Amino acid sequence: MGDVIHPAHVARLGPEETREIAAALERAERPEAAYLDALKIVQRHRRWVSDEALRALAAHLQVAPERLESLATFYNLIFRRPVGRHVILLCDSVACWMLGEENLREHLRARLGIGYGETTADDRFTLLPVPCLGACDHAPAAWIDGDLHGDLTEEKLDTILEAHA
Amino acid sequence: MTASAAGSMDRPLTGAMRPDGRPLGLAEYEASGGYAALRQALGGMRPADLIQRVKDSGLRGRGGAGFPTGMKWGFVPQGEKARRPTYLLVNADELEPGTFKDRYLLEGNPHLLIEGVVLSAYAIQADVAYIFVRRAYQRATEILARAMEEARGVGFLGANILGSGYGLKLHLHASAGRYMCGEETALTNALEGKRATPRTKPPFPPVVGLWGRPTIVNNVETLCNVPAIVRHGAEWFRGLSSSEDGGTKLYGVSGRVRRPGLWELPMGTTIREVLKTHAGGMRDGVGFRGLLPGGASTDFLVADHMDVKLDFASVQAAGSRLGTGTMIVLDDQTCPVGMVHNLIRFFAQESCGWCTPCRDGLPWLEAILAALEAGDGREEEIAILEQHCRLLGPGNTFCALAPGAVEPLQSALKYFRDDFTRHVREKRCPWRA
Numbered sequence: 001m002g003d004v005i006h007p008a009h010v011a012r013l014g015p016e017e018t019r020e021i022a023a024a025l026e027r028a029e030r031p032e033a034a035y036l037d038a039l040k041i042v043q044r045h046r047r048w049v050s051d052e053a054l055r056a057l058a059a060h061l062q063v064a065p066e067r068l069e070s071l072a073t074f075y076n077l078i079f080r081r082p083v084g085r086h087v088i089l090l091c092d093s094v095a096c097w098m099l100g101e102e103n104l105r106e107h108l109r110a111r112l113g114i115g116y117g118e119t120t121a122d123d124r125f126t127l128l129p130v131p132c133l134g135a136c137d138h139a140p141a142a143w144i145d146g147d148l149h150g151d152l153t154e155e156k157l158d159t160i161l162e163a164h165a
Numbered sequence: 166m167t168a169s170a171a172g173s174m175d176r177p178l179t180g181a182m183r184p185d186g187r188p189l190g191l192a193e194y195e196a197s198g199g200y201a202a203l204r205q206a207l208g209g210m211r212p213a214d215l216i217q218r219v220k221d222s223g224l225r226g227r228g229g230a231g232f233p234t235g236m237k238w239g240f241v242p243q244g245e246k247a248r249r250p251t252y253l254l255v256n257a258d259e260l261e262p263g264t265f266k267d268r269y270l271l272e273g274n275p276h277l278l279i280e281g282v283v284l285s286a287y288a289i290q291a292d293v294a295y296i297f298v299r300r301a302y303q304r305a306t307e308i309l310a311r312a313m314e315e316a317r318g319v320g321f322l323g324a325n326i327l328g329s330g331y332g333l334k335l336h337l338h339a340s341a342g343r344y345m346c347g348e349e350t351a352l353t354n355a356l357e358g359k360r361a362t363p364r365t366k367p368p369f370p371p372v373v374g375l376w377g378r379p380t381i382v383n384n385v386e387t388l389c390n391v392p393a394i395v396r397h398g399a400e401w402f403r404g405l406s407s408s409e410d411g412g413t414k415l416y417g418v419s420g421r422v423r424r425p426g427l428w429e430l431p432m433g434t435t436i437r438e439v440l441k442t443h444a445g446g447m448r449d450g451v452g453f454r455g456l457l458p459g460g461a462s463t464d465f466l467v468a469d470h471m472d473v474k475l476d477f478a479s480v481q482a483a484g485s486r487l488g489t490g491t492m493i494v495l496d497d498q499t500c501p502v503g504m505v506h507n508l509i510r511f512f513a514q515e516s517c518g519w520c521t522p523c524r525d526g527l528p529w530l531e532a533i534l535a536a537l538e539a540g541d542g543r544e545e546e547i548a549i550l551e552q553h554c555r556l557l558g559p560g561n562t563f564c565a566l567a568p569g570a571v572e573p574l575q576s577a578l579k580y581f582r583d584d585f586t587r588h589v590r591e592k593r594c595p596w597r598a
Contacts, residue, residue: 027336029293030376032358036341074360074517075341077300089301093262094461095419097507098499131344131511132262132461133301136419136493137426146303 011056017045021060035061036071039078048079076130083126084119086164089143093132096140100152104140107154111161125161173197175405177393178386178415179429182273188308191315194276200321202395203280206287207329210395212243215288219391221399223411227266228256228347228384229459229488230565231410231477240371241289241379250292252380253285254353255388257298257305258346262461262511263493266415267385269427271298271305274389275312279335281388283321284395286333289381295336297352306339313337344515348564349382350374351517362519363564386415408433408476416475418444420494421451427491433476436466439492452497455580459488461508462569464576465495485576500596501581502588505574506534512570520563526553527570537585540593547585551578 013021020041021034028034042057043049049057049072058065072078079087088108092101105115108127112120119126135141138150142157149160173180181197183189194200206215220235241251255278259267270278278296286294298306313335316322324332343361345351350364353375374380390412394402403411410432416439417427423445430439436458440446447453455465458475464485466473473483480487495504513527530553536542554575557567578585587595 029336030357033356035358036355040339040341070360071341071358075300075343077342092507093511094493094504094507095263098420098496098504130301130342131515132260132264134259134265134268134299136263136265136491137417139419139425143301148301148304 011052011059013042013053013056013060014045017041018060021057031061035063035068036075036078039068039072043078047085048082050082082119083128084123086124086145087126087128088161089128089130089133090116091131091133091135091139091141091143092129095132095136099139101140104142104152104154104157107157111158124164174397176413176429177397177402177405178270178277178389178413179273181277186273188272188312189274189276191276191312191319194274198396199276199392200280202392203283203321204327206284206395207327207331212288212290215284215395218399219288219394222390222394222402223399223406223409224387224390224394224402225410225477226384227386227390227414227490229261229462229486231487234383234387237371237383238285238289238381240369241381242372243290248378250378251290252375252378253282253289253291253294254349254356254375254380254382255282255294255296255385256347256349256352256382257296257302257385258340258352259302259385260299260342260344260347260515261489261491262508263419263457264417264460264489264491265419266417266427266489266491268302268305269415270385270389271302272308275305275309276316277389277392278309278385279312279316279321281391282335283326283333284391285381285383285388287331289379291333291381293334293336295338295356295375297338297340297346297356299346300340300342303339306337310337343517344511345517345566348566351564352382353380360517362517365563406432406476408474409478410476414475414490416443417489417491418494419491420456421448421496421498422446422494423448433474433479435471436473436475436492437471439475440471440494444494447494447496453494454497454499454501455495457488457493457495457573458485459490459492461493461511462486462565462572463488464572465580466576467580486572498596500538500594501577501584502534502537503594503596505577506531506538508573509534509570512566516566522557522562523567523570526557527567529553530557530571530574537588538594538597540588540591542589544586544589547578547589550574550585554578 021038024034024037133141135150140152141150216238224234225231346355346361351361355361370380413429414432419425428443455467513531516523518524533546554571557571559568
């Protein structure tokens, strides 16, 4: 029996990815204006952008992988390391820091056993800090799988996490 | 958002919004007088007259720098020799810590922005516009996308708008997160699919911007003022303000106050009124120590400044900047050194790394502040902090990020000096158990 090949290691984009990238290129004024969109499409399909996926995308767009890497390493929300099924982005900027971000972070460490930049062993959650979410009047805030949650307490955070299997 | 007794005429930005926070649809927006300014302008106003009206209104940029909007528009080369296409870029990359005003506008009344964009684009004769939204404003992005579809459907966007012969193609760009994108030339690089590092000026964007073409970058709140200026005139707009700068301002308050929030008030409302009347003052048992009047990159003001009017000139005279107009309150249960550490950590992380003072200076400051907080700080390091406030100040860096970053630090060293030395003396943060 041969080695199991993880899907992310296959150096080819899927048909859905290719179709969505074609649409992004179609909308763009120039191809390079769609490079970031293309990276976001790849990430949406694979959760993160692996070296293999980045090279596959570069080949598809006919650009040097370094050109895409320059973007992937610049923007905070392009993930170049694996993340879990759900990504908890906890705001660590000033208003949230003042109103309890450190407590929430400690609570998550106690409950899930992870700190910033870490993923639970069951691959369920990744915890990352995120700069100001623009919800300072509802601090502390977090952004979980695309949903903004404000006025967080430990109890409220627990309830939200339970809804993310 | 607290509704004031005054009608929507006094609150051009928020007066038409629904109390439940749901976005205003096209029909509701039009029923509130929406797109009347667009019909009026495209029905016979010359672009130059529109620019003049905005100049006369005293509208200044609401993104933080406060540049006069009409004057900026006037820098775009016009006439047959002008290079085309011309671009209007909407800066919706709101990422200044403590700032949440543009999100409120985008989510509450997307058509107000779209009308402002078309009017402003017409004024500068732009052919293409982009709305650049930060990635974390996903709800705002979805709301805008729907509103743009609605506007296209009835001919407020696209070719030959309202049969005027003028057309505008509007793109919506969702970024992937980075504070630097809020700087106008960095934003331009980001749209070109590059790292968002700033560009050398000159040439300035109105002459050489996106893809090398004339480009104007305006903030969301700035453009949302334009429909009312067109409709009701420059005099009326100036009359809304209680200062030299025209119009209203979305003021915000965060921190340990009774009612954190956002209020549209006359430009030039005092700190006291925003903080006490609208935010309800400090929570019970919590004392006031200071505030950053307009986001993370503005100097602290303190109790002596309660009667300072929140307009560009008055806040500057008090030693700070109006910035985004959304204040962050420092209370007596929060360590000022810890707060400044949090701010500098943010700026160090978000520095694009393009120029050396910012790339290397901010992490150094961050390390010193972390050591102070951990009880490992030394007296002489406070002098290093002070020295860096000068070295990272205006003129020494490629863009305004580092000079902005040291504003809260330099003013904290002025107003909360004892708190810094106490950390050294007691070899611990007095606010931590």
